[in-house]
């Protein structure tokens with residue numbers, strides 16, 4: 001018997017594409033409409049500040065599926081079109097303010113939008129943001145030998161762009177309101193490693209200050225004035241001051257929204273026929289026993305798959321340990337777990353995090369609470385340990401403590417620290 005239902009997915013990026021893939025893989029034969037406001041088919045964003053921006057990887061490598069995949073899987077891919085309204089009682093979603101389209105089930109995979117700087121001169125043409133592949137195309141042309149690049153915000157995007165810019169031979173100044181890069185995510189202990197890593201690549205950090213004004217001539221950027229009164233010359237400025245979840249559709253539809261679209265562990269929103277996943281969703285994570293919104297690639301990948309299953313009525317309990325990765329110069333890392341800013345008591349290092357002769361160190365760091373529970377772990381240039389780190393975080397969530405001395409001892413295999 002044919003399935004007459006229509007499932008609409010808003011947001012044609014990684015989460016949306018993975019949901020669609022799962023719907024077909026799990027046997028859904030009804031109509032699928034995947035709507036995206038960008039004109040590109042779904043692609044992954046991590047390469048935009050790494051392999052692609054470094055000029056190492058081809059553009060094609062970023063796409064989630066090849067171009068034929070959508071027609072071969074009978075997916076109506078509607079690109080360059082924005083979903084502008086949802087009517088939950090009529091079960092319709094309006095595209096580009098025109099015709100309402102009927103849905104039986106709807107998935108919101110609308111992701112995040114960049115926060116923009118609003119200071120005098122911030123409309124200068126030399127100011128860049130990095131969220132889309134087109135923005136990465138532009139930046140790839142900008143990052144050249146001798147260019148003067150100002151990076152505003154020492155978060156993951158800012159630091160990865162910094163590494164790419166230095167690798168291309170551009171001079172980089174990084175402006176950050178905090179006292180260290182990534183301090184809110186990693187804490188002082190590990191954030192210091194990133195400051196040293198970039199300094200070893202001749203990056204000029206300006207901490208505890210922000211951009212007060214951009215200056216230009218003839219439409220071109222020439223400099224920025226910082227809040228400490230200093231002036232930094234710049235041909236381009238790349239702003240990476242965070243993102244916000246794209247909740248506007250959900251809000252106007254009256255769904256529960258609080259720092260993201262609220263869902264239960266089955267990724268269902270406050271409306272039973274509407275689901276949310278990826279960056280935009282604040283989902284109840286049974287492991288942490290609270291709602292968490294995760295702005296990372298693995299959550300889009302796994303959350304998209306889980307949402308596809310949930311839309312089909314399968315029993316889903318989305319309890320992944322949050323995971324992300326970053327690559328900067330010769331330093332690669334994976335981080336697993338969830339710690340609020342300053343929400344830990346100590347950091348236990350396994351290996352030496354110092355930078356010697358400019359070479360990225362090899363170490364594992366664990367964020368631990370006062371009871372010895374592992375809250376998160378990060379392996380830097382140490383590989384094949386992510387699985388036991390995730391298991392240690394799961395054990396920590398279940399209340400299991402570890403001995404910090406053994407945790408920090410590289411001679412004790414991580415597996416030996418796991419509960420029986």
Ligand SMILES: Cc1cc2nc3c(=O)[nH]c(=O)nc-3n(C[C@H](O)[C@H](O)[C@H](O)COP(=O)(O)OP(=O)(O)OC[C@H]3O[C@@H](n4cnc5c(N)ncnc54)[C@H](O)[C@@H]3O)c2cc1C
Pocket residue numbers: 010011012013014015016035036037038044045046047048049081082083084109110111112113130131132157246249277278279280294295296297298300323324325326327
């Ligand atoms: C440059 C960069 C590098 C990154 N590197 C890493 C990394 O190394 N590791 C890591 O873990 N994470 C990384 N991330 C984060 C990761 O890419 C995101 O977590 C992931 O893209 C989230 O996927 P998503 O599908 O939920 O949302 P998004 O990728 O934000 O996609 C949402 C899509 O929905 C569209 N949309 C929104 N509203 C509407 C609407 N009303 N109608 C139609 N379309 C709409 C948007 O235009 C967008 O295309 C990086 C992000 C960026 C930008």
